[in-house]
Amino acid sequence: MLHFAVAGSPLSTPLPGGTLEGLQRAKELGIDAMEIEWVQQVPSGTERMKEIREMARELDMALTVHAPYYVNLNSPEKPKLEASKQRILKALSQAELAGAVSVCVHAAFNLKLPPAKVYDNVRRSVAEIMEQKEKLFPHVNLALETMGKPSQFGTLEEALKISKEFGIYPCVDFAHIHARFQGKFNSTEEWNALLDQYEAALGRGSLKTMHIHYSGIAYGSSGERKHLPFSESDAQWKDFLSVLKKRKVGGVLVCESPIQEEDTLLLKKMYDQL
Ligand SMILES: [Zn+2]
Numbered sequence: 001m002l003h004f005a006v007a008g009s010p011l012s013t014p015l016p017g018g019t020l021e022g023l024q025r026a027k028e029l030g031i032d033a034m035e036i037e038w039v040q041q042v043p044s045g046t047e048r049m050k051e052i053r054e055m056a057r058e059l060d061m062a063l064t065v066h067a068p069y070y071v072n073l074n075s076p077e078k079p080k081l082e083a084s085k086q087r088i089l090k091a092l093s094q095a096e097l098a099g100a101v102s103v104c105v106h107a108a109f110n111l112k113l114p115p116a117k118v119y120d121n122v123r124r125s126v127a128e129i130m131e132q133k134e135k136l137f138p139h140v141n142l143a144l145e146t147m148g149k150p151s152q153f154g155t156l157e158e159a160l161k162i163s164k165e166f167g168i169y170p171c172v173d174f175a176h177i178h179a180r181f182q183g184k185f186n187s188t189e190e191w192n193a194l195l196d197q198y199e200a201a202l203g204r205g206s207l208k209t210m211h212i213h214y215s216g217i218a219y220g221s222s223g224e225r226k227h228l229p230f231s232e233s234d235a236q237w238k239d240f241l242s243v244l245k246k247r248k249v250g251g252v253l254v255c256e257s258p259i260q261e262e263d264t265l266l267l268k269k270m271y272d273q274l
Contacts, residue, residue: 008260020052030268066104101141105142122144129142148173195207
C-alpha cells in the first residue's frame with residue numbers, strides 16, 4: 001500500500017497550528033499520512049511525542065519525519081560533525097517515540113572532496129549512529145535522501161550503496177534526481193530504470209516499503225533551485241504515478257509541493273483513479 005503524505009501540517013490547518021492539529025486537518029481532507037518537518041530543530045520531551053503517536057494511531061495515519069537541515073556528515077570541523085550526528089540521533093529517537101516509520105536526512109555536502117572520500121566520511125558517521133539503533137530507534141528507518149545538487153552527497157547510487165551496507169533504505173526524492181541531472185529522469189522508462197536499480201540493490205520486496213519524496217521542481221546548471229507546484233513544473237506526474245501503481249510500490253510518498261495538501265490530494269486522487 002502506498003500512502004500519500006503531506007509535508008508538514010496542511011496550510012489550511014486552523015491557527016495556531018501544530019502537529020496534532022495538522023494530523024486532524026489532513027485526515028479531514030482525506031490524506032492518510034504526514035511527514036513531520038523537524039527541519040529547524042527536533043522538539044524535546046516525551047509527552048508531546050506520545051500525543052502524536054496516539055493521535056496518528058487514532059486517525060490511522062502513517063508518519064515519517066524530516067530531520068534538521070543543519071547536518072553535514074562530511075564536515076572537517078569536529079564540533080559541527082558531532083552536532084550533526086546528535087541532531088540525527090535526536091530525530092530518530094523522537095521519531096521512535098512518535099511512532100514514525102522513517103526519518104530522512106540530508107547527509108552531507110561534498111566540499112569539493114572526491115566522492116569516495118565523502119562516502120567514507122558519511123559511512124563512518126552512519127556506522128556510529130547505527131550503533132545506537134537497538135537502544136534508541138529500533139523501529140525507525142534511517143533514510144539518507146537523494147539530493148538535488150551535485151555539491152551534495154546523495155546520488156541514488158550512493159544512497160543505495162550505503163543503505164545496503166547498513167540494512168536500511170534511502171529516501172528517494174525523484175524531484176531531486178530530476179533536478180540534479182537537469183531534466184532527466186522524467187519518463188516512464190527512466191523511472192522504471194531507477195526502480196530496477198533500487199530493487200537490484202536492496203532486494204526483492206524492497207519496493208513495498210519505500211520512503212519517497214516527489215513534487216515539481218525548478219532547476220539550473222547547479223541542480224535544484226526550488227520546489228514547485230505540479231501545475232508550474234515540467235513534472236510528468238501522471239506518468240510517474242502509473243509507474244508506481246504498475247510496480248506496486250508501497251510505503252510513504254511525501255508530496256513536497258509548496259501548495260502542500262492541494263498537490264498531495266491531486267496525486268492521491270489521480271493514483272486512486274488509475
Ligand atoms: Zn529533504
